[in-house]
Amino acid sequence: MVWIILALMTGAAVLAVLWPLGRDRPEDAAGETATDAAFYKAQLAEIERDAERGLIEPADAETARVEAGRRLLASNRRARAIVAADPGAGRRRLAAAVALIGVPLVSLSVYLTIGHPALPDMPLGARADRARPDMSMAQAVARIEDHLAKNPDDGRGFEVVGPVYLSAGRYADAERAFASAIRLLGESAARLENLGEAQVGLADGVVTAAARASFDKALGLDGRLVKARYFRAVAAEQDGDKARALQLFGELAAEAPTGTPLKARLDEKVAALGGAPVSAPRDxxxxxxxxxxxxxxxxxxxxxxxxxxxxxxxxxxxxxxxxxxxxxxxxxxxxxxxxxxxxxxxxxxxxxxxxxxxxxxxxxxxxxxxx
The missing domain is CATH 1.25.40 (Serine Threonine Protein Phosphatase 5, Tetratricopeptide repeat)
Incomplete structure (x- = not known):
C-alpha cells in the first residue's frame, strides 16, 4: 500500500511538471532559455561562495559545479538552436525527460536514504511518553486525571492535583480532590484548610457552613494556619459581626511580616472595619x-x-x-x-x-x- 501511494504521488508530481509544458508558446522559448542560462550562472557563483565559506564539502561542491555547468552548456546549446528549430521543442523534451526520470529517481533516492518503509507505526501511548519533557500543565493534569480514573484509591494523586485545580479556579474539582485525599489519607490541617478554600471558591467567596466546618477542624489541628484564620475573619465580617472580624483581622495583621502583600491586605481590612493601623507587637x-x-x-x-x-x-x-x-x-x-x-x-x-x-x-x- 505504501508503494502504491508513493507511485501515485510521484505521478501527480510529474503531471504537475508536464502540464504547463504542453501550453508553452514557441515565441517564449528564447527568453526562457536566456533565463535558464542566467540561473545556472548564478547557481555556479553561489556554489563558489559557499565553498569558499566552507558551507559545503569540497566533493559536494565539485559535484554541484559539474551539474550546474552541464545544465548551463545544455542551456547554451538550446539557445543556439532556437533560430533553427522549434524554440520550445528541445526545452519541452528536456523538461519531460527530467520530470519522467529525475522526479521519481530523486524521490526514491531520498526516501530510501531517510525513510523507513518497514518501520511499524508508533503506538499512541509511546508518542505521549516521548512528548513528556515538553508536556504542558494541561497535559500533565490530564495524565493525572487519567491515572486517578484507573486508580481511584491513590490519595497522594488527589492531594497533588487539588492545588492545581485551586489555582486554575476549578473549585468543584478541587473540592472533590481534597475530599478524596481526606477520605483516603485521613484528616490533616493542610488538607482541611485547602478543602475549606475550595468550598469558599465554589460559593463565589461566601464562607459557607461546610467551609466553616472545614476551617474549624483545620484550626483544631493547627491553630496557626493563616488561610483558615483569614477565612474565619471573613465569615465574621459576612455575618455582620464587625467587632469579631476586626479582632481576627487585627491578630493576623499583627503577625504578618511588614511590607508583604498579606500585611497590606490585612491592613486594608482593618481600616475598612474602622480599626487603627496594627503594628508588630514588642518582642x-x-x-x-x-x-x-x-x-x-x-x-x-x-x-x-x-x-x-x-x-x-x-x-x-x-x-x-x-x-x-x-x-x-x-x-x-x-x-x-x-x-x-x-x-x-x-x-x-x-x-x-x-x-x-x-x-x-x-x-x-x-x-x-x-x-
Missing part, C-alpha cells in the same frame, strides 16, 4: 533574653530551639519553622543537627513546592553538606 522574648547573663541566655535559646524542633516533629507543615530551626542550629554551631533538620524539613514539605524551594535555598546559602 518581649528578645528583650528578656538580652537581659540574661550569657550562660543563662544560651541555655534559654537552646531550650527554645529544642521546643521548636519538637513542635515540627509533631506537625511539619510549617516552612517558616523549618527555616528558623535549620538557621538556629547553624548559629549554635551544631551542623549535624542542622543537616538532620534540613533532611526532615524536605520530607515534611514534599508537597509544598514554594516552601521546599526556600528550605533548599537556605541549605545552599549555609553550605550545609548534601544541600
Amino acid at each position: 518581649e522574648t528578645a528583650e528578656t533574653l538580652a537581659s540574661m547573663p550569657p550562660a543563662d541566655r544560651m541555655a534559654a535559646i537552646r531550650g527554645m530551639v529544642e521546643g521548636l524542633d519538637a513542635r515540627l516533629s509533631q506537625n511539619g507543615e510549617d516552612p517558616e519553622g523549618w527555616l528558623r530551626l535549620v538557621r538556629s542550629y547553624m548559629v549554635l554551631g551544631e551542623a549535624e543537627k542542622a543537616r538532620n533538620a534540613l533532611a526532615r524539613g524536605r520530607a515534611a514539605l514534599a508537597l509544598d513546592g514554594a516552601g521546599l524551594k526556600r528550605l533548599e535555598a537556605l541549605g545552599r546559602e549555609l553550605k550545609i553538606e548534601g544541600s
